[in-house]
Amino acid sequence: MYRAPIEDIAHTLKIAGLEEALEKKRFGDLSADLVDAILEEAAKFASERIAPLQEIGDRHGATLKDGIVTTAPGWKELYRDWAAGGWNALTGDEAYGGQALPMMLSVAVSEMWNAGSIAFALAPMLTMGAVEALEKHASDELKAIYLPKLVSGEWTGTMNLTEPQAGSDLGALRARAERHGDGTYRIFGQKIFITYGEHDMTDNIVHLVLARLPDAPAGTKGISLFLVPKFLVNEDGSLGRRNDVFCSGIEHKLGIHASPTCTMIYGDSISGDGATGWLVGEENRGLACMFTMMNNARLLVGMQGVAVAEAAYQKALAFARERRQGRAPSANNGTKPGDAMSPIIEHPDIQRTLLTMKGLTQAARCIGYACAHALDMARTGKGEDARHWADRANLLTPVAKAFATDIGVDVASLGIQVHGGMGFIEETGAARLLRDARIAPIYEGTNGIQAIDLVQRKLPLGNSEHVKTYIAELRAIVDLAAVSNRAELGDSAACLAFAIADLEEATLYLQQALAEGRQAEALCGATPYLRLFGLAAGGAYLAKGALTCEDAGHSALCRFYAENLLRETNALKHCVIDGADSLIAAGAALQDS
């Protein structure tokens, strides 16, 4: 059973800069003690309350009958107790009852909720997105009505973007909105893949919906954002009439069964004159509002990758300690009794698997926490400082999302393999983690979209200089590792230096290609580039962790990662720099075949 790895989490927060930020009072009077206490309590809730319900949620799923969605047994109570514990209010604005705690803490506890159950953690993740969008873009009136309930978690929020013909390409969406004359709007259309679009955990649900006004320009510049509550809210705050938004179906999915994935119909029933909605932000500026919240959502989805990888690692490690098969080479040293089978953790191949799982998990965690740190620094900074950190957060977001969710799938799959035949049996739980993990590279922008975003929008940041500054910072860490002369780091510094050089070379190549208008060539390398970025950055952070901490485990893991997993960066660099011609030629042959 999952136990939140508080030490690793606290260690990673430190590496990512929490300690320094606290010392410099970047987060007001937030103290290290309070941080520790919050982590402790969150760990307890995630391990003792959420994780035990994961299997029940998976088995029962959510069910739809007569438009009503019923969540799995215990789910409603779990959510109620979680919200009552104040967890939903962690990052919300203090004006609306929030605790305004930094994003660093939010990602740390979010990792725990998601390791307990991604299907559970999704509900508050979407509420948090709605809170952010409303905080930044809604009128004071809307804020006053909705934010207190959403910040406390008394109501949940949803994001309604996708339509059948509009997934990655939001410009293609067709849901429409009509001005009603009284300042409200009427919304019509179908939205699909709406997570927790309908459920029985709260009395009301606040939908944020992208739709087009009749006179809107085509494409992404003609999209507006609307707030559409399940129940309208009376002036006294009580719930009024049922709005014309209904769930018409829920999906039968590979994983995250406990979270209902809904098809939502706006304006197709009851009165027939549309769902009542309120504009959030300006007309035709909806996509900008949505992107505000999507950036944080992307980071949080990245934490799902870290979370599921951590859960899979813990499960595989526990199994490898118990399960005995064969005799490990080390068992012939005479220290073990003659005939006994070795715990499989003693077999080198199993050790390689477990260390790969642990190394990738920790690398992804470091990147996610560094991204959260940048968000906090941007929020609490001013002028040039704030701009610098905003660029940093923007640069790291696609890596935090895609690298972590890719390794989430890989690590969950390796976790099954460690279990042998038992891994394929659902009761073991390892298979469920792979099923749950598989969604994260897809939603909140597929990982292909993240890679394109990284290359096309993030490499040019700061006049193309920001990424170079970042690479220089990674190199400075590696230089420290080199001069540390720590024997237990082996060849880590040399391997890391090669990896950073690969990253730099690939970066400069892509910037050059973009500058010369060779867009297709640059895009050919996007996915290998993102992985190269993640591997190299993660390796540097592992080195920082080893240098920061006396624990021998950190040094050993850093060395394994550097001398084994980091070798891949050279291949990835070649894919970026030398791979496009063959891809374009073979891609053309594929299209024509």
Add this chain to the structure above:
Amino acid sequence: MYRAPIEDIAHTLKIAGLEEALEKKRFGDLSADLVDAILEEAAKFASERIAPLQEIGDRHGATLKDGIVTTAPGWKELYRDWAAGGWNALTGDEAYGGQALPMMLSVAVSEMWNAGSIAFALAPMLTMGAVEALEKHASDELKAIYLPKLVSGEWTGTMNLTEPQAGSDLGALRARAERHGDGTYRIFGQKIFITYGEHDMTDNIVHLVLARLPDAPAGTKGISLFLVPKFLVNEDGSLGRRNDVFCSGIEHKLGIHASPTCTMIYGDSISGDGATGWLVGEENRGLACMFTMMNNARLLVGMQGVAVAEAAYQKALAFARERRQGRAPSANNGTKPGDAMSPIIEHPDIQRTLLTMKGLTQAARCIGYACAHALDMARTGKGEDARHWADRANLLTPVAKAFATDIGVDVASLGIQVHGGMGFIEETGAARLLRDARIAPIYEGTNGIQAIDLVQRKLPLGNSEHVKTYIAELRAIVDLAAVSNRAELGDSAACLAFAIADLEEATLYLQQALAEGRQAEALCGATPYLRLFGLAAGGAYLAKGALTCEDAGHSALCRFYAENLLRETNALKHCVIDGADSLIAAGAALQDS
């Protein structure tokens, strides 16, 4: 829906040496025309009969009630028609009604059955294993009773190895057998994970069971193989009394739902004096008998990896041609209308994904077919020639199994990704392929075991020279590619030469390590070495295919593979040669933590 790729299969059979073998009359009077006809008919059955039942099989699964297992609707009729078509008898001995066709044909049609449904193809795969074991090791009396029924497919066979404490380590098994005095034996014990251990598709089931005699030595040298039929067979061939072997449970698995995975209890009910069994081969030599059939089974499981990868590729390709999102860079060339979204197959990142899927699938297919060719040459050869080809088959078997099943999982996962959100919805079918694919790296010897087998048992073959001969053959192909001066191959030859050099260097290092008794170090590199082997060999075969065939698609795919996917070999070589120290250090830290 899956369509068997007859052209690719025929092309690969040619590269693997079928044409030459036919010309040299290695397979008697088997003609190329007959081969083509068989492939055509198999393709039809796989595409039109098996594939359409895949979803039903997955949804219904197999159910156990009162000891009786009922397969999914249509499954029984599917199997009946398949056996009636003579497909089960393809490779069986002619003396027992078989067609004695070569293994090359068997793997080709097996790929098709498995692409239609792994869950279906498993039943005859296990029967084929039983047939082989009985043909080679059973008494003439047993052969006369059982082989005609097993060859025709009127009855199915099973392999009973695993027990709760004995998975990879068969030496630990505890099922026991007692001599009964009349030449028969009584079997007692529990076996788990028995595929099609009980079902309703045939009137009888023939179990091959590993068990220990009372006076047997401990470990693997005290295991005997027994034939235990579900129903005893009367002298006239009719079915007699029910034997004391029953299914006590079926597993709830991640995938291959339609195939019942049974817990089998021998000698625990009815009369209570054990299940009646007959010895196959000699007492205490059961493991050797089992390994005979496991080698072919491993190759066939490798074909499951190829099959599921092919099915996933076809599904993703079809989706990528239909689904439109965004505008591809190539769409800005002015040849496409202004505002339309591009089919996602035009996006470079999707092309990279599809080409990666196709390249890895074809590489794995080539290795599997080459292994089958070696088996056929060994079977039909004499003296030194037969020994050479037996070594070749032994060398390639672990690669054919593990490389193919690893890429089966990867390709199925990439297939989900191409589908975006739809990939996570079960109705799409892409997710089912990943669920089905995930078992193949586990059963018939985990891929970790295959890697250890490759390093420890296969590199020493032929006084450590055989693998060098093989590498020299791969290099000869690459040399041909180099002198071919085909512009469309780009830098393929240079990339391939590097990959072969990586393979050679890693091979020599491992042989040296083994020779010096550095067993643990060698085992540390086993898994990356196997992947290196598979990538390099697969690349050489792709080059051979491009040189053999005018079709531009083959050259383009070879080039993409060489200039992108093959880059990884260098990293893998480093893991083998330079990775062990850090693995051993970190592994020790992990054990102690």
